[in-house]
Structure formats: C-alpha cells, structure tokens
Amino acid sequence: MNNKKFDIQKGHFYAVGVGPGGADLLTLRAVRVIEESEVIICPKSASARSSLALDIIKDFVRDQEIIEHVYPMQRSQEQVENSWIKAADIIKTHCLAGKTVCQVTLGDPNIYSTCAYVMPLIEEVLGRDRIHVVPGITAFQSSAANFPHPLTTQEDRLILMPGSDLNAVENALKSCETLVLYKAGKNLPAIVRLLEKYDLASKAGVVFNSEMPDREEVFSSLDEALEGSRSYLACVIVYVGRKGWKTVD
Amino acid sequence: MNNKKFDIQKGHFYAVGVGPGGADLLTLRAVRVIEESEVIICPKSASARSSLALDIIKDFVRDQEIIEHVYPMQRSQEQVENSWIKAADIIKTHCLAGKTVCQVTLGDPNIYSTCAYVMPLIEEVLGRDRIHVVPGITAFQSSAANFPHPLTTQEDRLILMPGSDLNAVENALKSCETLVLYKAGKNLPAIVRLLEKYDLASKAGVVFNSEMPDREEVFSSLDEALEGSRSYLACVIVYVGRKGWKTVD
Numbered sequence: 051m052n053n054k055k056f057d058i059q060k061g062h063f064y065a066v067g068v069g070p071g072g073a074d075l076l077t078l079r080a081v082r083v084i085e086e087s088e089v090i091i092c093p094k095s096a097s098a099r100s101s102l103a104l105d106i107i108k109d110f111v112r113d114q115e116i117i118e119h120v121y122p123m124q125r126s127q128e129q130v131e132n133s134w135i136k137a138a139d140i141i142k143t144h145c146l147a148g149k150t151v152c153q154v155t156l157g158d159p160n161i162y163s164t165c166a167y168v169m170p171l172i173e174e175v176l177g178r179d180r181i182h183v184v185p186g187i188t189a190f191q192s193s194a195a196n197f198p199h200p201l202t203t204q205e206d207r208l209i210l211m212p213g214s215d216l217n218a219v220e221n222a223l224k225s226c227e228t229l230v231l232y233k234a235g236k237n238l239p240a241i242v243r244l245l246e247k248y249d250l251a252s253k254a255g256v257v258f259n260s261e262m263p264d265r266e267e268v269f270s271s272l273d274e275a276l277e278g279s280r281s282y283l284a285c286v287i288v289y290v291g292r293k294g295w296k297t298v299d
Numbered sequence: 300m301n302n303k304k305f306d307i308q309k310g311h312f313y314a315v316g317v318g319p320g321g322a323d324l325l326t327l328r329a330v331r332v333i334e335e336s337e338v339i340i341c342p343k344s345a346s347a348r349s350s351l352a353l354d355i356i357k358d359f360v361r362d363q364e365i366i367e368h369v370y371p372m373q374r375s376q377e378q379v380e381n382s383w384i385k386a387a388d389i390i391k392t393h394c395l396a397g398k399t400v401c402q403v404t405l406g407d408p409n410i411y412s413t414c415a416y417v418m419p420l421i422e423e424v425l426g427r428d429r430i431h432v433v434p435g436i437t438a439f440q441s442s443a444a445n446f447p448h449p450l451t452t453q454e455d456r457l458i459l460m461p462g463s464d465l466n467a468v469e470n471a472l473k474s475c476e477t478l479v480l481y482k483a484g485k486n487l488p489a490i491v492r493l494l495e496k497y498d499l500a501s502k503a504g505v506v507f508n509s510e511m512p513d514r515e516e517v518f519s520s521l522d523e524a525l526e527g528s529r530s531y532l533a534c535v536i537v538y539v540g541r542k543g544w545k546t547v548d
Contacts, residue, residue, distance in 0.1 A: 056321075056323055067440075069326070072305075073327065074305055074326065074327040074328040074331065075326050075327070075328055075434070076326060076327055077318070077323065077324050077325060077326050077327075077436060078322065078323040078324070078325055078326075078327065078330070079323040079324055081327070082323065127544040127545070158440050158450075159444075159449075160440065160443045160444065160449050160450040160451075161440075161449075161450050161451050161457075162451050162452065162453070163449070165449075166449030166452050167452070167544065169447070170447070173447070178447055181447075182444075183443075183444035184444070185324070185436045185440035185441050185443075185444050186436075186440075187326060187434050187435075187436065188440075191316075191407050191409065191410075191434035191435075191437075192434050194409045194432075194434075195408075195409065195431075195432035195433070195434050198418070198419070198422070198427055198430075200408075200409050200410075200412070200414075200415030201407075201409040201410050202409075202410050202411050202459065202460075203411065203415050203416070204411070204461070205460075205461055205463065205464065205467075206460070207458060207459070207460040207467070207471065208410075208458070208459040208460070209456055209457070209458050209459075209475070210451065210456070210457040210458075210459070211454075211455070211456040211457070212453070212454055214454065215454065218454075218456070221474065222456065222474070225470065225471070225474060226458070295376040295416065296376070
C-alpha cells in the first residue's frame with residue numbers, strides 16, 4: 051500500500067473505536083490493532099452480562115488476552131474514578147512489560163468515551179508518544195444513515211450534546227441546523243414535548259441501539275418513538291433547518 | 300459472522316464514506332461495497348489532477364468501471380447544480396440497467412458531502428429503498444486523534460461548522476465546550492485573531508490534509524499554524540472548556 055502506515059508497536063497503548071455495533075463498521079486500522087494487540091481491555095457496565103464492545107470484535111479475537119473491565123454507570127465522578135485508576139494500572143503494567151495493549155470502545159474514543167479519563171492516567175508513565183487513538187464510526191453517523199437528510203451541507207452547523215439538560219437542548223435548537231442528542235432514552239418524553247413546542251417532532255428521528263444486531267430500532271418521526279425501547283443507547287437527530295444549499299427539487 | 304448483514308444488491312446505489320485519507324481508515328463495510336460495486340463514481344474538483352477519494356480506494360479497485368466526475372468548487376448553488384444533475388443521470392442509468400453503483404466521498408456522506416445533493420435527485424426514479432449510506436470516519440475525528448484532549452466528555456457540547464462566517468464562529472464559541480471548524484484554510488489568520496481575543500489560540504489545534512499520505516500537517520497550537528499549508532482540507536479544533544467530568548490529575 052502506498053498509504054501512510056499506522057504503526058503498531060510493542061509497549062504502546064491504543065484506544066480503539068469499534069463503531070456503534072456490528073463488526074463491519076470497524077475500520078481496517080481498528081481490525082489490525084485488535085489482531086496485533088496482545089492484551090485487549092473490554093469495558094462493561096456493572097450490570098451488563100457481557101461487554102458490547104467485545105461482542106462486536108469477537109471475530110477478530112484469537113489468542114489475545116481479554117480483560118473485561120467494569121466501568122460502572124454512576125452519577126458522580128468520584129464514584130467511578132476508582133475504575134479508571136484500576137484500568138490505567140492494568141494498561142501501564144502490561145505496556146511496561148513490553149506488550150501491545152488496546153482498549154476497545156463503542157463509537158469513537160474521543161466522543162463520550164471512558165478512554166478520555168484513562169489516557170491521562172497512563173500518560174505520565176508511558177509518555178504521550180506511546181498512546182494512540184484509532185477513530186471509530188459514531189452512533190450519530192450510523193443513525194443518520196437511516197434518514198433521507200444530510201447532517202450538514204455548506205454553512206450548516208451541527209451540535210452534538212447529551213439530551214439530559216432540557217434548557218441546554220432548547221438553547222441549542224436556536225443556533226444550529228442539525229441537533230444530535232445522545233443518551234436521550236430516559237428523557238425522550240420530555241424531549242418530544244420540547245420539540246413539539248417548536249413544531250420539530252416530525253422533523254426528528256431516533257435510533258435505539260444503532261447497528262446492534264437484532265436490537266436496532268429506527269423511528270423516522272419522534273412522535274412514534276415513544277413506543278421504542280428507551281435504551282440508554284438512543285440517538286435523536288433533529289433536522290432543525292438548512293442554512294446550506296438546498297437539494298434540487 | 301453473527302452480525303447484522305449489510306446487504307449489497309443489484310440496481311442499488313451506495314454513498315460510501317471513505318474517511319479522511321489513507322485506505323486503512325475505511326470500514327470493512329465500505330471495502331465490501333467498493334469491491335462488489337460494478338460502477339464506482341469518484342468525485343474530483345475541476346482543478347484537481349485526480350480524485351482524492353479514488354486515490355484512497357485504489358487498492359480495492361479491480362475490474363469495476365471507474366467514472367471520475369467533476370464537482371466544481373463554486374460559490375453559488377446554481378453554478379454547481381448541473382454537475383449534480385449529470386451525476387444523478389449517470390447513477391440512474393446504471394442502476395436501472397441492474398448494476399450495483401457506488402459513489403465514494405471523503406469523510407462521511409452525510410457531513411458536508413456532495414452526495415447530499417445527488418441522492419434526492421435519484422430518489423424519485425430509484426425509490427428510497429435502493430439508496431444507502433455507508434458512514435465514514437470524518438476529518439474531525441482523525442484530526443482529534445492527534446491531540447491529548449477528548450472531543451466530548453459527559454455533558455459537553457460539540458459544535459461542527461465551517462470557519463467561513465466569523466460572527467457565527469464567535470457566537471458558537473460561547474455555547475460549546477468543543478468547536479470544530481471545517482474549511483478553515485483561507486480564513487485561518489482571521490480565526491487565529493478571533494481566538495486570541497478569547498485567549499483560546501493556544502487551546503486550539505489544526506490539522507491540514509488529515510491522514511493524507513505525505514501531506515498531513517499537525518499543529519497543536521493555532522499560533523504556530525499560520526506557517527502551515529492553508530489547504531482547503533483544514534480542520535481546526537478549539538478546546539473551549541469542559542462541562543463534563545475532568546480527567547484525574
């Protein structure tokens with residue numbers, strides 16, 4: 051290949067985005083890092099029976115060491131800090147022993163991912179040069195692929211944010227052409243009411259568990275979505291308007 | 300594979316995101332669609348010697364028919380509408396002849412992509428069920444992978460927009476934790492001055508030609524970036540603040 055080669059090296063750490071669900075949305079780079087890593091850290095929540103990220107990559111696992119690490123879903127930073135510190139200790143130990151280590155994460159490691167908290171903890175010991183990020187397809191991209199509208203054209207602005215703070219959501223609606231809300235599941239009824247106030251409920255879609263085999267649910271109008279699964283992995287996309295060029299009629 | 304299968308069918312059209320540059324950031328799904336398509340449309344600008352997207356996928360091209368289609372870079376919608384209509388005609392003709400057709404695009408087809416204008420033009424003839432989007436890694440994701448800061452944690456808001464309208468950029472700075480500016484190349488000196496006013500120039504990085512072999516330039520501070528190539532393919536990331544959880548010191 052004539053392309054710039056992404057190096058995979060002994061003693062280095064790789065935060066690998068594995069996309070929203072479904073192995074075929076992994077990048078070739080992610081596959082290669084997973085296959086060449088000697089230790090693979092797979093996050094899971096305390097309540098989950100298995101790691102979703104591990105389920106996505108299972109076809110690429112051969113004799114690598116798999117460590118399922120619990121990152122609990124808690125309301126405060128203090129409650130989860132211990133799990134970050136433990137993960138960082140595991141990574142540091144294996145990297146210092148000269149092993150190639152990766153942590154897989156749903157979506158992209160830089161977007162609402164636990165990797166963001168773990169990487170600074172290993173930087174002091176390993177140095178920045180031994181820490182790498184492999185981007186992954188995000189749930190808002192795979193969710194948008196279901197709908198016949200672009201996320202952005204020309205001058206459009208896209209805002210990506212959690213759907214937890216309704217005041218912040220209301221403000222955002224007024225200053226973008228496309229609004230993407232993550233973690234909207236539980237808050238969905240309130241979000242629907244807010245969008246109805248602005249006549250936008252019919253211009254919004256939601257995808258639960260995007261690309262997760264047998265679990266994905268797609269609603270192209272938010273009015274209907276209240277019947278959906280209310281999964282934590284919910285992505286609402288509001289097509290507020292269009293500042294960029296229109297498509298040709 | 301136990302994963303949901305993405306179908307590739309005769310007479311269907313696929314808008315395929317090929318990522319920012321470099322073949323190994325393609326997804327497995329994108330590779331499969333490219334390999335199984337009988338006709339591949341590759342966009343190029345009027346001035347470009349070759350199609351950047353074609354350069355990225357060239358290792359996956361065997362006996363498919365390659366059509367390099369010119370999408371001129373113009374200032375008004377009217378000036379480029381003809382190129383959209385011509386591309387749509389090519390796609391419709393081949394799909395109606397029962398061929399599998401794809402158009403490859405840098406980044407993701409739903410984010411500042413010409414596909415957004417072409418797809419509605421073919422929908423009336425082909426129907427929505429025969430039009431598919433394969434998401435791709437965006438330049439802001441691969442650019443962010445160079446910097447030691449997450450794009451978003453917890454409650455953070457990310458705004459993605461072009462860097463052309465400085466008033467809009469200034470407003471956006473006040474309502475997000477991370478600001479991503481596309482197409483910032485020519486406007487970079489003015490963007491640097493604006494960020495300096497808010498003491499943010501040192502908290503911003505820029506990547507020119509992200510992941511393009513031998514052409515990528517990474518600047519982790521905007522002050523230094525004015526020496527860079529000013530490519531159209533410039534992505535500025537401003538780490539404005541953090542609403543989400545901090546990383547542990």
